Amino acid sequence: MRGWDEGEEDRKENLKRLTEAISQSGSDIWRSWRIYRRSLLAVVGLMLVLSVVTVSIFADDIAVEHPYRNLQDTQWLWTIDNEPQRAHPFSEECDWHEQSIYVDTRSPFFSETVVAVSDNKVGDDNKYYRDTLSVIELLSLKDNKGYDLNISWITIDPNNSSILILSEELYNNSSITDKVWLTYEFDNEAMHLSWMPDGYDVCIFGTTHQGQDLFSKVLYGSRVSLKIGITVALLTVTIGTIVGSVAGYFGGRVDEVIMRICDVFFAIPGLILAMAFVTAMSAITSLTIPLWLGILIPILFLAVVSRTYLTSTIPQENQLSSQVMGSLVRNRNIFLGLLVFFFFVGLIPGVSWSELFGLSESREWRLSAAIGIILLLGLIGLADKRFIEKSSFDGAGERVSKSLDWTNPWKYLTLRTVAVFVAAFYLFEFSGSTDDEIVVIKTFDRLWKIQAALIFTGWPGYARLIRGQVLYVKEMTFVEAAKSVGAPPGRIMFRHILPNAWAPLLVAFTLDIGGTILSASGLSFIGLGAAPGTAEWGLLVSDSRQFFVFDPHLMLFPGLAIAVTTLGFNLLGDGIRDVLDPKNRR
Amino acid sequence: MKLHMFIVRRLILLVPVIVGVTILTFTISHLIPADAAAAQCGDKCGIVVGYTDDGDPITAYEANRERLGMNEPLIIQFGLYVTHLYEGDWGESSTYHRPVADVVKDAAPITLEMAFLALFIAYPLGIILGIISAVRQDRMFDHISRFFAIAFVSLPIFWFAMVLQLVFATGTESSGICDPLFGTSGGCFPIYGRHDPSLTYPVDGFASFYPAGGTGFHLIDSWFVTDEKLATLPEGWSSNWLLFKDTLLHLALPCAALGIASSGSLLRYMRASLLEVLHEDYVRTARAKGLSEFKVVIVHACRNALVPIVTILGFSIGGAIGGAVLTETIFAFNGMGRVAVKSIQYLDFPVIMGVTLITAAIFLLSNLIVDILYAVIDPRVRLE
Numbered sequence: 001m002r003g004w005d006e007g008e009e010d011r012k013e014n015l016k017r018l019t020e021a022i023s024q025s026g027s028d029i030w031r032s033w034r035i036y037r038r039s040l041l042a043v044v045g046l047m048l049v050l051s052v053v054t055v056s057i058f059a060d061d062i063a064v065e066h067p068y069r070n071l072q073d074t075q076w077l078w079t080i081d082n083e084p085q086r087a088h089p090f091s092e093e094c095d096w097h098e099q100s101i102y103v104d105t106r107s108p109f110f111s112e113t114v115v116a117v118s119d120n121k122v123g124d125d126n127k128y129y130r131d132t133l134s135v136i137e138l139l140s141l142k143d144n145k146g147y148d149l150n151i152s153w154i155t156i157d158p159n160n161s162s163i164l165i166l167s168e169e170l171y172n173n174s175s176i177t178d179k180v181w182l183t184y185e186f187d188n189e190a191m192h193l194s195w196m197p198d199g200y201d202v203c204i205f206g207t208t209h210q211g212q213d214l215f216s217k218v219l220y221g222s223r224v225s226l227k228i229g230i231t232v233a234l235l236t237v238t239i240g241t242i243v244g245s246v247a248g249y250f251g252g253r254v255d256e257v258i259m260r261i262c263d264v265f266f267a268i269p270g271l272i273l274a275m276a277f278v279t280a281m282s283a284i285t286s287l288t289i290p291l292w293l294g295i296l297i298p299i300l301f302l303a304v305v306s307r308t309y310l311t312s313t314i315p316q317e318n319q320l321s322s323q324v325m326g327s328l329v330r331n332r333n334i335f336l337g338l339l340v341f342f343f344f345v346g347l348i349p350g351v352s353w354s355e356l357f358g359l360s361e362s363r364e365w366r367l368s369a370a371i372g373i374i375l376l377l378g379l380i381g382l383a384d385k386r387f388i389e390k391s392s393f394d395g396a397g398e399r400v401s402k403s404l405d406w407t408n409p410w411k412y413l414t415l416r417t418v419a420v421f422v423a424a425f426y427l428f429e430f431s432g433s434t435d436d437e438i439v440v441i442k443t444f445d446r447l448w449k450i451q452a453a454l455i456f457t458g459w460p461g462y463a464r465l466i467r468g469q470v471l472y473v474k475e476m477t478f479v480e481a482a483k484s485v486g487a488p489p490g491r492i493m494f495r496h497i498l499p500n501a502w503a504p505l506l507v508a509f510t511l512d513i514g515g516t517i518l519s520a521s522g523l524s525f526i527g528l529g530a531a532p533g534t535a536e537w538g539l540l541v542s543d544s545r546q547f548f549v550f551d552p553h554l555m556l557f558p559g560l561a562i563a564v565t566t567l568g569f570n571l572l573g574d575g576i577r578d579v580l581d582p583k584n585r586r
Numbered sequence: 587m588k589l590h591m592f593i594v595r596r597l598i599l600l601v602p603v604i605v606g607v608t609i610l611t612f613t614i615s616h617l618i619p620a621d622a623a624a625a626q627c628g629d630k631c632g633i634v635v636g637y638t639d640d641g642d643p644i645t646a647y648e649a650n651r652e653r654l655g656m657n658e659p660l661i662i663q664f665g666l667y668v669t670h671l672y673e674g675d676w677g678e679s680s681t682y683h684r685p686v687a688d689v690v691k692d693a694a695p696i697t698l699e700m701a702f703l704a705l706f707i708a709y710p711l712g713i714i715l716g717i718i719s720a721v722r723q724d725r726m727f728d729h730i731s732r733f734f735a736i737a738f739v740s741l742p743i744f745w746f747a748m749v750l751q752l753v754f755a756t757g758t759e760s761s762g763i764c765d766p767l768f769g770t771s772g773g774c775f776p777i778y779g780r781h782d783p784s785l786t787y788p789v790d791g792f793a794s795f796y797p798a799g800g801t802g803f804h805l806i807d808s809w810f811v812t813d814e815k816l817a818t819l820p821e822g823w824s825s826n827w828l829l830f831k832d833t834l835l836h837l838a839l840p841c842a843a844l845g846i847a848s849s850g851s852l853l854r855y856m857r858a859s860l861l862e863v864l865h866e867d868y869v870r871t872a873r874a875k876g877l878s879e880f881k882v883v884i885v886h887a888c889r890n891a892l893v894p895i896v897t898i899l900g901f902s903i904g905g906a907i908g909g910a911v912l913t914e915t916i917f918a919f920n921g922m923g924r925v926a927v928k929s930i931q932y933l934d935f936p937v938i939m940g941v942t943l944i945t946a947a948i949f950l951l952s953n954l955i956v957d958i959l960y961a962v963i964d965p966r967v968r969l970e
Contacts (some may be wrong), residue, residue, distance in 0.1 A: 269908030558744030
């Protein structure tokens with residue numbers, strides 16, 4: 001074991017390299033920007049993207065009202081049964097002072113009074129509030145079919161102008177089936193003081209059919225779209241890169257199988273596949289993985305990492321592997337394949353062993369299987385360790401001790417380690433884990449379902465792209481050089497090949513954000529995307545369909561928002577392509 | 587490699603993909619939280635239909651489960667599913683109350699008609715603009731058309747279709763001139779539907795006047811409507827031409843929406859491809875011979891630049907079918923897209939599986955044809 005002091009020179013060396021790399025990348029960025037700004041369209045694209053991002057960040061401050069005010073109200077307030085409606089749908093006037101409410105005369109929350117409350121407002125603490133309104137005058141009382149009722153059946157409480165008293169007649173009237181409509185005028189000044197921002201008297205995009213401000217909804221829609229776009233693009237890139245580079249690097253049968261799987265995904269139109277997948281996930285409320293799998297992933301990861309580290313000085317051929325644990329070491333691909341299979345079966349919710357093979361399923365069985373697999377992994381690791389101890393290669397012993405040198409901080413600062421720790425933290429921090437499963441995503445809401453569906457349909461494109469790149473880079477001499485000094489496949493792939501294959505990936509990533517926003521809004525438009533009432537652009541267009549002939553503004557603005565955002569990302573991607581592709585540097 | 591060997595090789599490569607598609611659709615349909623056995627018996631699930639040997643009652647629900655093989659392990663169920671597919675039994679739709687094969691057979695031509703017509707718009711538009719763009723590289727026209735190419739790709743197709751409806755289908759027709767904008771009645775094009783409302787339910791009930799056993803493509807079938815059938819139609823539909831025109835007019839807007847959306851990427855491919863070719867030696871030779879610029883570009887350069895464009899054809903058919911899901915929903919065409927949406931909304935998974943399979947089959951088939959075409963045009967491909 002080496003102490004902290006002995007690593008001093010290493011640390012200095014590493015720090016020097018890091019500063020050099022940073023200054024180098026700084027000048028790289030500057031040079032790239034000079035190429036980028038030559039194209040007017042690319043600059044416009046960048047500005048569009050930046051403005052959409054800015055809008056989404058400051059939506060709280062720009063928007064007139066919070067778009068979710070009616071949706072996240074979980075508290076039942078007396079007999080207000082439905083969301084309050086503003087008096088003038090489709091109007092450009094935001095400054096309303098009338099409100100219609102349902103009064104549920106057969107409500108389980110039976111009461112003799114109704115409290116006039118405002119719409120929900122999000123306070124500074126991000127919680128939802130409602131204010132009581134002081135009612136000035138009752139305007140009309142109608143039954144469910146729109147016929148006028150006697151307005152004196154409801155009166156304003158003389159002591160408190162927020163409380164409306166329902167009379168006996170209203171309940172005893174047999175002609176009223178269940179609900180009546182009440183419209184009243186309230187004191188708008190007090191309302192304004194309490195929560196409406198100053199200076200917003202006109203909704204510049206008009207109001208929706210529910211009387212909500214369209215401008216605010218479009219603003220908040222940028223958050224949803226950007227979130228979907230970036231999350232999906234990041235995750236598809238990750239999955240596609242791993243799968244594609246495995247296919248490209250190993251070639252042969254692995255490549256063949258992976259590419260055929262990709263072909264299967266290409267064969268079905270993406271939107272139809274995504275639709276089916278969203279539906280297939282409709283019963284899932286939270287994404288969980290079994291506990292054994294959750295324990296297995298970090299172990300597997302550490303095993304792979306330490307193996308990569310340990311075997312990097314060891315020649316491929318060894319004598320011992322044919323002796324003690326020979327068959328285990330030689331067949332480890334089969335074991336790893338089994339593990340991957342376990343992994344996927346564990347992930348597919350609802351499909352259990354009993355269904356798949358007709359086996360009886362018990363918790364003990366699963367537990368023992370998990371323990372067995374962990375033991376197996378340990379044996380494989382042990383075999384290698386025994387081999388290292390027995391062999392007298394130069395430096396192998398030092399390597400082992402180095403890999404166990406926990407005092408050297410630079411060793412831990414690899415991206416992989418950070419990623420694993422972040423993932424582990426995420427898993428345990430945000431999980432409501434039970435005895436035998438770990439919660440990955442606590443509320444697997446409709447947003448997550450769209451994202452999962454788009455990831456599911458999107459990864460083969462990246463896999464194919466990366467495979468092509470890897471096939472191209474693989475033939476270069478520096479890869480051969482790395483192979484000849486005995487670098488293991490994982491190291492060659494992630495350290496040598498991928499850094500040289502990232503250019504088209506970045507372009508595809510940028511273009512994919514735009515494409516994802518389009519697909520997600522398409523899904524929402526069909527009604528399989530965001531939950532009803534969400535400020536999602538596709539959903540807003542879909543909601544406006546029945547009114548679009550006479551109120552085209554309802555459809556135009558959200559649609560334009562989608563088009564502009566997608567256009568921005570596409571132009572940005574094109575600009576990046578021009579920078580990265582030397583052919584286009586004219 | 588001989589051409590027929592190439593075709594055989596391609597066909598063999600198709601097999602694992604088709605198997606994969608069946609596995610994928612089967613998996614998805616079994617994840618969907620719908621009970622096919624309950625869907626088939628509806629209210630009558632509790633009725634006792636028989637007794638076991640031990641004397642326990644069997645309800646209709648249990649009988650359905652037994653009949654559909656839902657009590658078997660999943661692997662055996664998959665085997666049953668594939669066997670049934672092979673025998674032509676695609677299951678029974680619970681929303682349409684018809685065999686799935688019939689539902690899909692009715693819906694497929696509608697989507698294909700729309701997709702093909704859309705490509706008829708997209709290809710000429712994309713190719714012609716791409717050629718002009720490449721010839722006038724880095725001039726005003728090039729910049730504008732490139733911008734529009736990206737803009738077309740970025741347009742949400744459902745929104746674009748609605749804008750087209752708004753502009754072209756809701757205007758007023760005053761004094762014979764189409765007034766496209768914000769009218770109250772009429773318009774240049776029909777707003778939705780596959781036929782005029784008076785034709786949708788012809789005089790003699792719901793029976794279609796199109797020839798039974800026709801292609802299903804009404805652009806073609808309309809020429810084969812017999813005179814007796816024409817006589818039964820409402821007034822004003824006295825000739826085949828009028829029927830054809832009606833179908834074409836109803837297809838115009840959805841196809842324009844689909845076609846323009848997919849012409850953007852075609853333009854870019856064509857431009858890039860032609861730019862590459864224009865720097866080749868044989869183009870310089872052609873110019874040196876003193877040929878006119880038009881002849882150089884169209885005859886010498888374009889013939890070679892168009893070859894890679896052919897390969898995109900297969901993918902654009904798939905893209906058009908995917909886009910048809912949205913346009914069919916907006917224009918109320920009962921094609922595969924709308925059937926898919928409806929079956930998904932009602933969790934009718936035999937139909938979902940059927941539609942997915944058939945779209946995959948169409949896509950694979952068109953790609954196969956395109957590949958063979960490519961191999962015929964460019965024999966170098968066969969050498970791989």
